[in-house]
Amino acid sequence: MRLLAQLLSLLFRGTALMLGLVGAGMALVCLGGAFSDRLDAFTHAAPLWLAMAVGAVVLGGVCARGAERWVMVSLGGIGLLACTILMAPELWAAARFKPATVAQSDLKVVQFNVWHDNRSPEKSLAWILAQDADVVVIEEGAGESWPIVKALRANYPFASCGKGARCETWIFSRKKMIARGGATFEGPYLSAAWATLADAKGPFTVIGVHYTWPVPAGPQQAQGRKLARLASGFDRKSMILAGDFNSTPWSFTLKRQDETLGLRRWTRAMASWPAGRFSRIMAAPAPFLPIDHVYAGEQWRAVKVERGPAVGSDHRPIVVTFRRQ
Structure with a gap:
């Protein structure tokens, strides 16, 4: 039972590290889309990089300890910050829209x-x-x-x-x-x-x-x-x-x-x-x-x-x- 718990912990920590590395790395690559159309192609998948960053923060915060935890959470945080820069203006604009009553002449x-x-x-x-x-x-x-x-x-x-x-x-x-x-x-x-x-x-x-x-x-x-x-x-x-x-x-x-x-x-x-x-x-x-x-x-x-x-x-x-x- 103890061996199974150790294997699961290793799996979750490894997954958190992978999610953090890929999510943060790709989110940072997306910021390069401001200068490169090739890099900009990766920005369309920003929701995926965001999900990876969140996964790194959650799994790393729960399953890791000490310096290992901070590495995983930090990687997730970097991904979250980069995705926020990309997506926050759009989400804010969506939240600000106020519908009105439709008229027959519309x-x-x-x-x-x-x-x-x-x-x-x-x-x-x-x-x-x-x-x-x-x-x-x-x-x-x-x-x-x-x-x-x-x-x-x-x-x-x-x-x-x-x-x-x-x-x-x-x-x-x-x-x-x-x-x-x-x-x-x-x-x-x-x-x-x-x-x-x-x-x-x-x-x-x-x-x-x-x-x-x-x-x-x-x-x-x-x-x-x-x-x-x-x-x-x-x-x-x-x-x-x-x-x-x-x-x-x-x-x-x-x-x-x-x-x-x-x-x-x-x-x-x-x-x-x-x-x-x-x-x-x-x-x-x-x-x-x-x-x-x-x-x-x-x-x-x-x-x-x-x-x-x-x-x-x-x-x-x-x-x-x-x-x-």
Whole structure:
């Protein structure tokens, strides 16, 4: 029995040391993302490094003694501090948001990557239609999710993609589209759609985008620059931007994008991926990465921001209700 207790103690202490070394090391590497896009790729996993740091503090504090305990707790503390630097501003912004009562005249926007391998497109479609949104922005509208697109075209009078065309990113609207298009100029491929909508308070433009993954470093940052050029052609004060950015808010890439766009990001620390069964062998009980985002210009104020359920896609949908000021 004593031998078993010693073996368990050794296991827990070894685990604490491993968690402390990896958590602190990777969290410090993430801070280098301020200068390197390659290092910035590690910042997206900040919740994992944070969990490791907490594990090192708890296990080290309980199972170790003397100098060994202080080493493990100190390593965990370093990881906690670095993760706090990365994540605290986003968490603080999320805590400060104060929802308001929704009015009939408000604009309801749904952002949803419906996933080309959607497990149950009929559930996704039923959920979208139940929202009765004014604007729906979807990504990966092909493959198994094509029936969703077909049904939305039948239920919404205006779509950003012409009849007969197969687009990956779509905007559907109940408001009349004065103009529409996509990212067509030279540069890195960017799945994007835009539409200028008629409104009693003046026309406004909605842009939908879908970024590539953050690894390898470089292509996602180039897509961000292309989006900035696209957005510069419209009135940003009345603009709404939504999409799957495949980028977390504690990454320096997204922080720089927030500054460049000059729009307010209303989705704060709202995890949207992964959802449900996101691969053939893996399922997620809850999302932990906020990678779907909704921005708006200064003429808009969000009165409600919420996350939808898992309905077949590997992403949770996002619903933002705006009031034009």
